[in-house]
Amino acid sequence: MASAVERTDDLVREYLIYRGFTSTLKHLDSEIKSDKDKGFRVDKIIDQLQQLIQSYDLAGLKEYWAYLDRRLFSRLEDVYRPTVNKLRTSLYRFYVIHTVQVLQNTPKTQEFFQKQALELQTQPEWRDWFALPFIPAPEQNPSFSPYFSRQWADTFLVSLHNFLSVLFQSSPQPVLLSFDNEVQRIKTVQEENEELRQLLFALQVEWRQKKDEEMVHHKLPPYVQHMDRLGDTELDLVFSQRNVNMTTPSRNFFSTFLPQTRRAPGKTAPGPQSSPTQASLGRKDPTAAQVHQCLFIIVVFVFSVFISRFMFLEKGEMLPWSLEKKTDSDLDAQTEALPDQTDSTNQTRVCEVGGAAVEQPFIKLSQEEYGEHHSSIMHCRVDCSGRRVASLDVDGVVKVWAFNPIMQTKATIMSKSPLLSLEWAAKPDRLLLLGSGVGTVKLYDTDAKKNLYEMTIDDVHPRILSLACSPSGTSFVCSAAAQAAPSGVVTEGDARVSAPVSGQLLLWDTKTVKQQLQFALEPGPVAINCTAFNHNGNLLVTGAADGMIRLFDMQRYESALSWKAHDGEVYSVEFSYDENTVFSIGEDGKFVQWNIHRCGVKQSEYSLSQDAVGPFVLSGYSGYKQVQVPRGRLFAFDSEGQHVLTCSSSGGVIYRLNKVDTGLESVLSLGGHKAPVVTVDWCSAMDCGTCLTASMDGKIKLSTLLAQKP
Numbered sequence: 001m002a003s004a005v006e007r008t009d010d011l012v013r014e015y016l017i018y019r020g021f022t023s024t025l026k027h028l029d030s031e032i033k034s035d036k037d038k039g040f041r042v043d044k045i046i047d048q049l050q051q052l053i054q055s056y057d058l059a060g061l062k063e064y065w066a067y068l069d070r071r072l073f074s075r076l077e078d079v080y081r082p083t084v085n086k087l088r089t090s091l092y093r094f095y096v097i098h099t100v101q102v103l104q105n106t107p108k109t110q111e112f113f114q115k116q117a118l119e120l121q122t123q124p125e126w127r128d129w130f131a132l133p134f135i136p137a138p139e140q141n142p143s144f145s146p147y148f149s150r151q152w153a154d155t156f157l158v159s160l161h162n163f164l165s166v167l168f169q170s171s172p173q174p175v176l177l178s179f180d181n182e183v184q185r186i187k188t189v190q191e192e193n194e195e196l197r198q199l200l201f202a203l204q205v206e207w208r209q210k211k212d213e214e215m216v217h218h219k220l221p222p223y224v225q226h227m228d229r230l231g232d233t234e235l236d237l238v239f240s241q242r243n244v245n246m247t248t249p250s251r252n253f254f255s256t257f258l259p260q261t262r263r264a265p266g267k268t269a270p271g272p273q274s275s276p277t278q279a280s281l282g283r284k285d286p287t288a289a290q291v292h293q294c295l296f297i298i299v300v301f302v303f304s305v306f307i308s309r310f311m312f313l314e315k316g317e318m319l320p321w322s323l324e325k326k327t328d329s330d331l332d333a334q335t336e337a338l339p340d341q342t343d344s345t346n347q348t349r350v351c352e353v354g355g356a357a358v359e360q361p362f363i364k365l366s367q368e369e370y371g372e373h374h375s376s377i378m379h380c381r382v383d384c385s386g387r388r389v390a391s392l393d394v395d396g397v398v399k400v401w402a403f404n405p406i407m408q409t410k411a412t413i414m415s416k417s418p419l420l421s422l423e424w425a426a427k428p429d430r431l432l433l434l435g436s437g438v439g440t441v442k443l444y445d446t447d448a449k450k451n452l453y454e455m456t457i458d459d460v461h462p463r464i465l466s467l468a469c470s471p472s473g474t475s476f477v478c479s480a481a482a483q484a485a486p487s488g489v490v491t492e493g494d495a496r497v498s499a500p501v502s503g504q505l506l507l508w509d510t511k512t513v514k515q516q517l518q519f520a521l522e523p524g525p526v527a528i529n530c531t532a533f534n535h536n537g538n539l540l541v542t543g544a545a546d547g548m549i550r551l552f553d554m555q556r557y558e559s560a561l562s563w564k565a566h567d568g569e570v571y572s573v574e575f576s577y578d579e580n581t582v583f584s585i586g587e588d589g590k591f592v593q594w595n596i597h598r599c600g601v602k603q604s605e606y607s608l609s610q611d612a613v614g615p616f617v618l619s620g621y622s623g624y625k626q627v628q629v630p631r632g633r634l635f636a637f638d639s640e641g642q643h644v645l646t647c648s649s650s651g652g653v654i655y656r657l658n659k660v661d662t663g664l665e666s667v668l669s670l671g672g673h674k675a676p677v678v679t680v681d682w683c684s685a686m687d688c689g690t691c692l693t694a695s696m697d698g699k700i701k702l703s704t705l706l707a708q709k710p
Contacts, residue, residue: 005040046161046164049091056099092112092120096132100138100148361667361707363708364703368403370407371699371700372401376626377695378632378678379392379679380694382681386683389401389403389702392419392434398415398434399411413444417437418436421467422467423435426470426472431452439459439462440464441467442455461480464480470533472537475509477505479529480504481528501545503521503545505528505542506519507557526544529569532575539552539560541573543571543572544570547567548570549584567586567587570587579596581596582594585635591606591608615627631678632679632694634679635647637682647676647677647678649673650669651672651693673693680692
């Protein structure tokens with residue numbers, strides 16, 4: 001607002017000079033010099049108050065505050081009156097503390113209490129302050145020592161500055177100032193429109209290039225691929241014949257491409273002079289042989305395109321039907337031979353369930369690949385806004401990238417110490433938590449592309465296996481494990497440690513950068529592999545290396561339930577959509593749904609293959625095998641909690657969660673991977689759901705799905 005006022009003052013001054021109102025201009029300049037509002041510049045108002053305090057002008061300080069009260073504070077609602085009174089009390093205390101600090105308890109302090117006695121003696125917050133002039137060392141007194149600190153003074157000045165700034169911004173403005181803001185807004189909108197126009201142009205160019213590539217790769221007969229080699233005379237003749245046929249009615253589609261002499265009797269062919277193309281260009285009449293040759297080529301071209309369109313796919317595969325008549329048995333056999341995939345027209349696929357046709361719940365609109373990683377992925381997570389993705393590989397490289405409107409890398413994080421876990425902060429969502437293998441957690445700003453600070457968690461348990469941010473605050477939970485745990489990627493000859501390793505579960509605050517508490521893990525300290533909050537952060541569920549699931553009450557910071565869930569380690573846990581149950585995947589290959597209202601009671605249990613559970617195996621050259629223990633999320637739900645996305649050897653698989661225990665029903669295979677998928681995520685922040693599947697070859701597939709509403 002201050003900048004708008006300054007520009008408006010200059011415009012008014014220019015207008016007065018243009019009109020010749022010199023006396024008015026002189027009055028304007030004199031009033032601007034003595035302006036107590038300081039042009040609505042908050043820093044100038046704060047400087048004026050500090051100048052009055054430093055000169056010990058108590059009368060001027062009271063007068064200026066009274067002016068601000070009449071000019072600004074009196075227009076506020078009654079709910080803001082206590083805030084104004086607190087600021088005035090702090091201002092007077094700031095004055096008193098200044099007299100004591102600089103003048104060493106001179107009569108200026110006593111003068112303040114004498115002049116303000118009638119006003120302050122009825123206020124409870126000033127009752128103890130009347131003894132201040134008689135205390136030998138008030139800066140050492142417990143009641144007054146906080147006010148002598150530099151921190152209190154800075155906090156008061158910042159609070160007053162923020163209050164005045166908000167007040168000026170929210171106060172009604174005259175039309176002249178609103179006009180200036182409107183001009184700035186229009187300028188901003190025009191710049192945004194220009195950026196969107198450039199983006200649209202780039203997308204159009206990309207779309208045209210893709211269309212051209214599709215035309216080039218489309219398999220046509222050799223004599224059709226070389227149609228562009230026709231001479232100028234033959235091309236002109238083609239266009240001439242098209243113009244003539246557009247105005248000549250015909251009974252048959254192919255008759256328009258035949259010579260005029262072969263048509264039905266009674267129709268005369270127009271002479272060569274009737275061709276507007278030849279007349280305008282002044283070229284010679286083509287011979288009959290040339291006409292017949294060109295028309296024959298056109299007929300072959302159209303017929304070949306017709307046949308290739310209806311009988312061949314882009315990959316050269318025969319469709320389940322052709323031009324000749326087929327029997328019902330032939331059609332059924334060809335339908336079974338079709339590959340299980342969605343065609344290029346994105347039509348809805350139909351599956352047979354119990355003899356009845358059931359429409360599939362999702363259509364795969366597109367699938368893109370992010371290939372900036374050069375090693376196996378451990379974690380891949382979308383932020384809560386659905387705009388950015390953070391992915392971590394086994395080499396400790398973190399990529400922050402966006403996929404809308406185009407796929408683009410925003411930041412690359414390379415750490416000297418190995419990174420084992422990551423998690424997006426809830427507030428604000430631009431912050432990223434990175435857990436290392438040396439007992440530290442880094443808070444990284446993805447917009448500024450820098451580390452804000454680094455927290456030392458635990459030296460005894462240096463491996464940060466899991467991170468989870470509370471949706472309702474600035475705290476986060478981190479799981480720290482001892483060094484005895486096996487690494488995320490081991491060779492075939494390495495043996496896994498069977499006994500659960502020691503670990504801790506800690507609660508930290510990102511604002512104070514301090515540990516708040518350590519959770520009690522019964523029956524003993526154990527490594528926590530996975531953690532997840534519910535929607536409001538009141539509950540926390542964890543899965544541990546001892547096969548136990550523990551449910552914590554985050555209001556009391558204590559364990560509410562715990563039960564033995566799996567034979568072996570628990571790899572991944574999540575709350576259900578209604579948050580009445582918890583789903584878990586363990587080392588035993590079980591995908592189990594647990595009732596959190598009845599401890600240890602299963603609602604459903606499904607068996608999964610090793611491709612969905614792990615450890616994941618990637619075969620290499622000379623018999624070498626790379627084995628990776630699960631670290632990231634192994635399953636994710638859609639926005640309504642009715643479908644679940646899991647890992648597989650060639651891509652993500654989506655299952656329907658049935659209400660009765662009839663097994664998992666596979667509804668869609670995303671595919672696209674050549675290596676085992678080790679972690680998944682499902683973002684439903686936008687209208688079209690986005691599935692992320694990351695594999696051991698460093699490739700991340702981003703599949704866009706369209707939900708089919710029943």
